[in-house]
Amino acid sequence: MAATPVTLLVEGATGIGKTALLDVACELARERGFVVCRATASPMEREVPFAVVQQLFEHLREEPLPGRNDETAPHGHDVIAGHFTAEADDPAESRVHQAVRGVYRFTAGLAQRAPLCLVVDDVQWADVPSLRWLNYLVHRVVKLPVVILVSRTPGIRPTDPLLIAELEMYSERMKLAVFTTRDVVQLTERMLGRTPDEEFAAAVIDATSGCPMVTSHVLELMRERSVPPDERAAAALPRPDPVELGRSMLARLNRQSRRLVEVAKAIAVVEPADLDLLAAVLGTNNGAAADQVRQLEGMGVLAPEGALTFAHPVLKSAIDSAVCYEEREELHARAAQFLHDTRAPAPLVAGHVLRTSSRLGAWAVEALRTAADTVIVEGDPRSGAKLLDRALDEDLCAPQRKELLVRLGLAETCFDPRMAVVHLQEGMTGLDDPEEVVAVACRLAQVLYFDGAYDNASEVLRRTMSEIGPKIPAAVDVLRLLERITVPSQDASTGQVDLRRFDEREWRRGDAHGRALAGLIAEDASNRGVDLALCREAALAALSGGVASILQHPQRMVGVLNSLLRADEVELVLRHCDEILLEAHREGLTMITLLGHTLRSRAHHHRGSFAEAVADAELALSATQTARLPSDHFGHVYAVDARVRAQLALGDVDAAEKALQPFGKFRALPHTWHHTALLHARGALRMELGDSQGALADQLECGERFEAWGRPSPALRPWRSYAALAHLRIGRREPALDLASRELELARAWGAPTVVGRALLTVGIATGGAAADPWLTEADSVLRRSSARMLHAEVLLELAGTRWERGQHDAARHHLAEAKKLGEQCGVAVEPGERFAGPASTGTPRAHVPRPAGPTRVVPPDPRTTVLALTPHEHRVAGLVLEGNSNDEIAHKLNVSRRTVEFHLTSIYRKLGVRRRTQLSAALAGFIARK
Known part of the structure; x- marks a missing residue:
């Protein structure tokens, strides 16, 4: 100078x-x-x-x-x-x-x-x-x-x-302007007395976006804590303290003008999209508001060019944390009133009403109700419930209150069933509209069914039938059908209804009522094992509203997708499960996440993808822990059932036995739908443990329950096949053949290839010798139309043994090679048994008695094959993981939420057969090296 x-x-x-x-x-x-x-x-x-x-x-x-x-x-x-x-x-x-x-x-x-x-x-x-x-x-x-x-x-x-x-x-x-790397270096030297390296300066710029106030605050925190500006500090910079930074910033604003403090607070709390709303909240005109905004921009508090956003998110947090409760409520109340007066969309108005406890009147109730309807239809019942719960805080007349309680209960059915029961019961009392009474009674019965409260569900339905019957006779059949589906009963009169009484045009029309009726018809047809074509058509009609509509009805979701599985529509079920899980993860719907993973585990098990079935079952169990469900809750029981079956298919008997520990070793299980399904899985485990008598007892008890409840179809659970094999283990061929023949009769009545194929296999095994050949040949023919690859492999292995005994060695070798190929696709080894005479090295078959749970040895999957199964988006996420990005960094780069990244990673882990991030990196690196 x-x-x-x-x-x-x-x-x-x-x-x-x-x-x-x-x-x-x-x-x-x-x-x-x-x-x-x-x-x-x-x-x-x-x-x-x-x-x-x-x-x-x-x-x-x-x-x-x-x-x-x-x-x-x-x-x-x-x-x-x-x-x-x-x-x-x-x-x-x-x-x-x-x-x-x-x-x-x-x-x-x-x-x-x-x-x-x-x-x-x-x-x-x-x-x-x-x-x-x-x-x-x-x-x-x-x-x-x-x-x-x-x-x-x-x-x-x-x-x-x-x-x-x-x-x-x-x-x-x-x-x-904003700080550059050089500026940060100079400021660090001045404040901390040390020259930082470029990595530290770059980390500060990245964390603060070059915002002067935030940068100075971070360095001040480092000075107070005696943190040197080195590599270690670059990886873990102090987080700005919003309270301290807020006090400092408000003091600077107040030094200029008290009005600037009010403007900054209004922008932080209300987040106005334009000057009109800001001026209304402040009680001033647009010109004055614009002038104050320009001052805040000049001071570096707001981003330039009138965007009404803060220069850095921490500045917003700092100002927001300095706003007291009463001031915040008043700001939101003014914003809601202005938006209502200017006819803004209901969700925008409701968003501010939700953030104030001030009594605002009828217009606020209407905005909240309309916004709730919108988000629920879009698949976000949790947010809808929050809006309805806020509406109940307003001054309401009795009819309004009951209507809102019913809406709230319906929204809660997919994430808080017990509160849904409370609100639906309170809202039903005194309802005048008969059709609304029927709709609420159906939902309430389904929620009670999911909770295992069958007596309460039956009471609700029967009371409703007696009240509504004289007014809407047609509704009685719907209620009876629902009772037959949801209430296990040995009373033959329970749920007596003729499906032909329902007009096909009614459940095909695609509206909410039609989809609900179609779902009931599909579930009932698959439960009873009648009219496969009707079941498929009705299930597709029930799903015609898309994922958003099915998310609101957990019971319908489970019933319809189970019906499609029993109809061998596995790929369709997997596609719907993927979409459901994506939305459930995005919206934080724990119960839907649990059910989605359970259903997808069942679908993978059905098609022989056992490793994927185990992975989904474990994710379902993880969701039960997140939801803090008791061990007897239907969600937990269904998840355990899925895991036991999948682990047995992989031959991991210890893991299957461990999964059953919460239910005691072999104690009696309650008489509910879900515990009866678990009884079937437990019987399969006891067979693997060598307890043939115990296995037989479990399967026969499972069958007795289903028969008593009017559910004879093997599509529900093939308990007769498992019981027949247990009889054979004990040496009782005649009862085994009787059970197998009865299962085949019922399976043919249903007609799904997987169900028929399993029954034919069991009849062939029970018949034995050369007489088994026609049954096994037919099973082979039927299962070629099925996606049940492992079941088909078992049939081929059994058929190979039969052909070998008859001297048809070339045909036997062909069947054996085909069985091994299918086993490899399922990730397990198909091993011939003792009945095949010949050197093991030549691959000639030996005797084989298949176990119901499937083969025992896991074949490591080919990483190239599994990596190629990833979708393009999953490839991109996986590549970013391999580069060392965190979930937050991946979400930022792909412009998606962290929850969406976690969902994709879950799918990637499942497809690659890994459980941890480090394993994922190894699997991907191996694939890239081979390329």
């Missing part, structure tokens, strides 16, 4: 380092022989004439001036006081002008003795007389060895805008 006359105006947002820059300039000036005179303007001294000038020169009282005889010359402070004190007390223009000229002459006199560096910080707050003197000096500084440095914060309204504009015109201007 030389003594060349210059005026420099430094502009920048609050906290960007203008003052620090002036500090450095002052040090350099002193080193080069300048007399430094410094002042900081303040809003409190705006009305004090020549306050800034006095600050500039008052230190001369203590400091000697070069070339001055201190014993004879007056001090600088006294000279300045003598020039303008009297004139300042006289408001006349001429007096003020005389004072300005007098101070100028004094300044010029000082500059003759030594070069001057005059520094004014925050010049926008300088008093008017000081600003006039400063401009007077700027015009004449070319004649003097004087350097003038001033700083200002853009956006803040100055004491005199015209004088500041004049100062800008005749000054060189330096604009400081």
Whole structure:
């Protein structure tokens, strides 16, 4: 810095380092022989004439001036006081002008003795007389060895805008924007006394987006905690404290104007999309609001260009944390009222109503109800329930309250069944509309069924039938059908209904009522094992509303997808499960997530993808822990059932046995649908453990329950096949053949290839010898139309043994090779048994008695095959994982939520057969190396 006359105006947002820059300039000036005179303007001294000038020169009282005889010359402070004190007390223009000229002459006199560096910080707050003197000096500084440095914060309204504009015109201007890496390095050196490396500076820029206030705050926290600016700190920078940062920022805003504090709070809380809403909330006009927004932008609090967003998210959090509860409620109430008055969309209005407990009236109730309907239809019942619950806080008449309670209960059915029961029961009392009574009774019965409260479900349905029967006779058949599906009963009169009484056009029409009826028809047909074609058509009609509609009805979702599985529509079930799980993960619907993984596990088991079945069953069990479900809850029981069956298919008997531990070793299980399904799985486990008598007892008890409940079809559970094999183990061929023949009769009545194929296999095994060949040949033919690959492999293996015994060795080898190929597709090894005479090395078959749970040895999957099974989006997510990105980083790069990334990773883990991130990296790296 030389003594060349210059005026420099430094502009920048609050906290960007203008003052620090002036500090450095002052040090350099002193080193080069300048007399430094410094002042900081303040809003409190705006009305004090020549306050800034006095600050500039008052230190001369203590400091000697070069070339001055201190014993004879007056001090600088006294000279300045003598020039303008009297004139300042006289408001006349001429007096003020005389004072300005007098101070100028004094300044010029000082500059003759030594070069001057005059520094004014925050010049926008300088008093008017000081600003006039400063401009007077700027015009004449070319004649003097004087350097003038001033700083200002853009956006803040100055004491005199015209004088500041004049100062800008005749000054060189330096604009400081956001921090660069170099700025961070310099600021770190100044604040922490150490030079950081580029990695640290880059990490600070990345964390703070170059926002000056946030950067300074982070470095201040490091200084307080004595954290050095090294690699370690770069990986774990201190998180800004919103409370402390908020206090600091509000103090700066308040220093300028109390109104700016109110504006910043309103923007943080209400998040207005435009100036109209902001002005309405503040109770001002658009012009005033726009002016205050510009000031906040200039101070670096808001992002530029009128976006009404903060320069950094932490600034918003800091301001938001400083808003008290009452102030927040009032802001949201004003926003809701304005949006309602301007006919804004209901969800927008309801969003603000939801955030205030103020009683707002009928219009708020209507907005909340409309918004709830919208989000529920879109597949977000949890948010819909929050809106309805808030509506119940308003002053309501009795009919309104009952209507809202019913809506709330219906929304809660898919994520909080027990509260749904409470609200539905309360809302049903006194309902006048018969059709609404029927609809609510059906949903309430289904929720009670899911909770295992069958007696309560039956009571609700029968009471409703007696009340509604005279008014809507057709509704009675629907209620009876629902009772037959949901209430296990040995009473033959329970749920007596003829499906032909339902008009096909009624359940095919595709509206909500039609889909509900179609779902009941599909579930009932598959439960009883009648009319496969009707079951398929009705199931597809029930799903015609898409994922959003099925998410609202967990019972219908389980019933319909189970019906499709029993109809061998495995690929369709898997596709729907994927879509359901994606939405459930996105919306945080734990119960739907649990059921979706359970159903997908069953579908994978059906098609022989046993490793995938285990993975989904484990995810379902994880969801039960998240939901904190008791061990006897239907969701937990279904998940355990799926896991036991899948682990047995893989031959992991220990894991299957461990999964059953919460239910005791082999104690009696309750008489519910879900526990009866678990009884069947437990029987299969006991067979693997060598307890043939126990296995037979479990399968026969399972069958007795289903028969008593009017569910004879093997599509529900093939308990007769498992019991027949247990009889054979014990040496009882006749009862085994009787059970197998009965299962085949029922299976043919149903007609699904998998069910028929299993029954034919069991009949063939029970028949034995050459007489088994026709049954096994037919089973082979039937299962070629089925997706049940492992079951087909068992049939081929049994058929190979039969052909070998008859001397048809080439045919036997062909069947054996085909069985092994199918086994490899399922990830298990198909091993021939003792009945095949010949060297093992030649692959000639030996005897084989198949176990119901399937083969025992796992074949490691080919990583290339499993990686190719990934979708393009899963490939991209997996690639980002391999690059070392965290879930949050992947979500940011793909512009999706963290929950969506987690969902895709779950699918990737399942397809690759891995459980941890490190295993995923290894699997992907191996695939890339082979490519």
